[in-house]
Amino acid sequence: MTTTGYDTRIVADENVPTIEIIREFDAEPAQVFRAHIDPDLYTQWVGPHSMSTKITRWDARTGGAWAFASESDGTEIAAFYGSFHEVRPSERIVWTFTYTGEPDGVALETVTFEKLGEQRTRLRTLSVVADFATRDGMLASGMDSGVREGYEKLDHLLTQEPTTPAVAGPATRHFADAARFTALVESASAGEWARPSPVPEWTALDIVQHLVEWSRGFLGGAGIELPALDVAVDPVTAWKRHVADIQGILDNPAGRILSNPHIGDQPVDQAIDNFYTPDVWMHTWDLAKALGREPDLDEQRCRATLEGMAPMDRMLRESGQYGPAVPVGENATAQDKLMAFIGRDPAWQPTS
Numbered sequence: 001m002t003t004t005g006y007d008t009r010i011v012a013d014e015n016v017p018t019i020e021i022i023r024e025f026d027a028e029p030a031q032v033f034r035a036h037i038d039p040d041l042y043t044q045w046v047g048p049h050s051m052s053t054k055i056t057r058w059d060a061r062t063g064g065a066w067a068f069a070s071e072s073d074g075t076e077i078a079a080f081y082g083s084f085h086e087v088r089p090s091e092r093i094v095w096t097f098t099y100t101g102e103p104d105g106v107a108l109e110t111v112t113f114e115k116l117g118e119q120r121t122r123l124r125t126l127s128v129v130a131d132f133a134t135r136d137g138m139l140a141s142g143m144d145s146g147v148r149e150g151y152e153k154l155d156h157l158l159t160q161e162p163t164t165p166a167v168a169g170p171a172t173r174h175f176a177d178a179a180r181f182t183a184l185v186e187s188a189s190a191g192e193w194a195r196p197s198p199v200p201e202w203t204a205l206d207i208v209q210h211l212v213e214w215s216r217g218f219l220g221g222a223g224i225e226l227p228a229l230d231v232a233v234d235p236v237t238a239w240k241r242h243v244a245d246i247q248g249i250l251d252n253p254a255g256r257i258l259s260n261p262h263i264g265d266q267p268v269d270q271a272i273d274n275f276y277t278p279d280v281w282m283h284t285w286d287l288a289k290a291l292g293r294e295p296d297l298d299e300q301r302c303r304a305t306l307e308g309m310a311p312m313d314r315m316l317r318e319s320g321q322y323g324p325a326v327p328v329g330e331n332a333t334a335q336d337k338l339m340a341f342i343g344r345d346p347a348w349q350p351t352s
Contacts, residue, residue: 062087109127174277323342
């Protein structure tokens with residue numbers, strides 16, 4: 001085992017041809033994840049100081065593909081390509097990695113994002129190659145310097161919230177929650193959109209339509225007029241267009257203020273963060289259930305949300321947004337308790 005750079009460990013296993021890189025960052029997993037998956041952010045930190053990265057293909061989703069080149073003073077030094085085997089928002093990325101100069105060589109890389117506490121993440125990257133000669137050649141190539149310098153740039157990127165709002169706060173929270181919802185949307189077959197949902201009289205399609213329509217109207221309070229989207233004709237395309245529109249506003253709020261008679265005046269990114277993004281997160285449960293998937297909203301987050309909502313029980317019921325609470329046992333999970341509190345039956349299953 002060798003140690004390179006500040007708080008960076010590079011581990012070469014004696015028994016299998018792997019390289020494991022371990023590094024901690026003062027940021028939430030969602031922030032570190034987005035810096036790996038957003039092409040505009042990825043190019044700002046990956047690789048040594050002496051090189052820049054030019055992305056030529058980037059479809060960062062399960063089953064997607066990627067390609068980029070490393071350049072120095074405008075001259076291409078090396079090019080790489082691969083595919084995204086799995087992208088699990090804020091938790092894990094599994095992708096293949098091939099150097100164009102050795103097209104028969106493929107590395108399988110697994111990146112995990114472990115939450116250590118408030119604003120701290122442990123990043124682990126495990127690369128598996130074909131043989132020890134390939135692994136040892138990578139280690140001898142000076143990759144440790146590139147890794148160390150890249151992580152130094154990532155440290156800087158993650159701590160520059162005023163100048164890079166995309167990796168912190170409302171932008172990242174939406175990025176992470178919308179990515180989970182998008183994965184469900186993409187997983188639905190054409191015939192599944194008519195399935196019933198836990199929301200009375202709503203189908204799976206209605207959940208997507210609700211999120212798209214109310215939020216686009218809501219943004220009119222900030223002078224933002226987004227074109228209507230036909231969710232019924234193509235829910236996947238409409239939803240992905242909608243996510244891109246909202247993310248664009250959060251990445252560049254431009255000091256805009258949203259005025260609404262119910263919430264007053266708020267910065268537009270704060271208004272989205274307070275009212276729309278949590279709705280995406282909660283409705284992820286509804287869509288997962290409607291599609292027959294197993295939802296996971298994160299126990300810690302469910303517990304914190306329930307603690308914040310419980311004192312407003314009467315006001316929330318009177319608003320008409322939530323139905324009567326559903327009884328659950330004391331030993332129920334935090335997710336089941338939260339869903340029951342807002343009027344969902346945690347045991348609900350689709351009838352067809």
